[in-house]
Amino acid sequence: MRLFKFLGLILTVSSTSFSYSIDRLTKREEETTQKTDCESIESLWKQINSDATNCCDIDGINCDDDNRITKIILNDKGLIGTIPSEIENLTNLKYLVLSDNQLTGNIPSEIRNLKNLISLNLRFNKLTGSIPSEIGNLSQLEELYLSDNYLIGDIPESVKKLNKLLSKLMNNNCLSCDSNTRGCEEQEKDKCKKVLDECRYIESLWKKGSTDKDINCCEIEGIECSVVDNEFHITSINLANKGLTGTIPSDIGRLSKLQTIDLSNNDLNGSIPVISSLDELTTFDLSNNCINCESIKDKSLQNGNEMTCANTLKKNSCEFRCGEGIGECPEGQCCSAKGYCGTTSGYCSLKLGCQDKYGKCAEGRCGELWGSCLKEGECCSAKGYCGTTRSYCKSDLGCQNKFGSCWE
Numbered sequence: 001m002r003l004f005k006f007l008g009l010i011l012t013v014s015s016t017s018f019s020y021s022i023d024r025l026t027k028r029e030e031e032t033t034q035k036t037d038c039e040s041i042e043s044l045w046k047q048i049n050s051d052a053t054n055c056c057d058i059d060g061i062n063c064d065d066d067n068r069i070t071k072i073i074l075n076d077k078g079l080i081g082t083i084p085s086e087i088e089n090l091t092n093l094k095y096l097v098l099s100d101n102q103l104t105g106n107i108p109s110e111i112r113n114l115k116n117l118i119s120l121n122l123r124f125n126k127l128t129g130s131i132p133s134e135i136g137n138l139s140q141l142e143e144l145y146l147s148d149n150y151l152i153g154d155i156p157e158s159v160k161k162l163n164k165l166l167s168k169l170m171n172n173n174c175l176s177c178d179s180n181t182r183g184c185e186e187q188e189k190d191k192c193k194k195v196l197d198e199c200r201y202i203e204s205l206w207k208k209g210s211t212d213k214d215i216n217c218c219e220i221e222g223i224e225c226s227v228v229d230n231e232f233h234i235t236s237i238n239l240a241n242k243g244l245t246g247t248i249p250s251d252i253g254r255l256s257k258l259q260t261i262d263l264s265n266n267d268l269n270g271s272i273p274v275i276s277s278l279d280e281l282t283t284f285d286l287s288n289n290c291i292n293c294e295s296i297k298d299k300s301l302q303n304g305n306e307m308t309c310a311n312t313l314k315k316n317s318c319e320f321r322c323g324e325g326i327g328e329c330p331e332g333q334c335c336s337a338k339g340y341c342g343t344t345s346g347y348c349s350l351k352l353g354c355q356d357k358y359g360k361c362a363e364g365r366c367g368e369l370w371g372s373c374l375k376e377g378e379c380c381s382a383k384g385y386c387g388t389t390r391s392y393c394k395s396d397l398g399c400q401n402k403f404g405s406c407w408e
Contacts, residue, residue, distance in 0.1 A: 106128060
């Protein structure tokens with residue numbers, strides 16, 4: 001009996017030790033998969049000293065005894081690129097100063113994890129996008145300096161409600177601030193004008209019911225804006241699968257820094273605007289729309305790529321446009337007087353204004369909807385077709401003498 005108890009005790013201890021070992025192993029794996037503080041911001045400090053192995057040795061970066069970063073003061077270091085999202089791992093960080101550099105892209109929303117942050121200074125960079133509402137999670141924040149960038153939108157309410165915030169500067173951006181918002185009174189209208197103009201050029205693609213003349217399309221999902229040659233421009237339009245209708249605005253050819261256009265899987269119609277001036281354009285996708293791409297002889301872009309224009313004639317929902325300044329109908333279709341493509345009498349009847357220059361017209365048809373036969377001596381049959389044989393011309397077979405010759 002004592003032997004069984006002893007064996008049971010051994011099994012219990014072994015099981016507990018095994019569980020403890022598994023727990024420690026799992027914890028160790030989690031620790032090794034998470035990046036260290038230095039690894040998390042390597043893209044920044046390696047620009048200063050590529051030979052360094054420990055960021056805590058970099059002038060301007062302070063660490064505690066556990067090699068956790070507590071302070072980053074890297075202003076005016078010529079830094080380029082984006083602020084890494086992995087900055088969220090720096091949970092002991094109190095001061096983050098990256099001002100007077102050439103940083104681009106958005107302020108990462110992952111900044112919300114920096115719960116101990118006291119000062120955030122990103123002034124004088126080329127940051128774009130909106131101010132992340134997640135900054136409102138930084139309850140210890142006392143200083144917030146975001147001025148002299150290309151930020152858009154408004155200041156989030158969560159940021160306005162930060163209790164400990166003593167000082168903030170957000171001027172010289174493209175923000176739509178309330179004039180009473182402290183620290184945001186002066187916005188740099190000149191550097192925002194270019195992108196606002198470009199937004200207006202293509203507003204039929206993105207603007208839905210808004211009457212705000214100064215709304216910035218860079219806030220719209222699918223439209224990317226970047227700083228190019230110290231100017232703020234639209235650089236990418238990706239509005240695929242958005243249910244867009246109507247025509248592509250002709251002024252899209254004025255977006256001089258545009259690199260990508262994807263308007264695929266919509267119901268756009270009409271002609272394709274002149275884009276020969278878009279020297280930066282590398283992608284132009286119009287697949288699955290209602291645009292007659294077959295009539296376009298040259299689909300080449302400036303970089304040698306070709307616009308993608310597949311399956312535009314296969315959509316059942318399409319009613320193609322045609323006529324002067326637009327182009328021809330797909331093969332086998334007629335161009336109506338109002339400039340739509342189709343195959344019924346309303347489109348094909350010369351009597352109703354069918355435009356034979358931009359599609360076929362009802363040559364060989366006649367009657368109330370089609371009008372008279374065009375060739376001299378032709379008869380209009382009972383079924384509305386022109387011809388010269390007995391089945392067309394005999395009166396007792398229904399020949400319509402109002403629209404052509406008939407035989408008695």
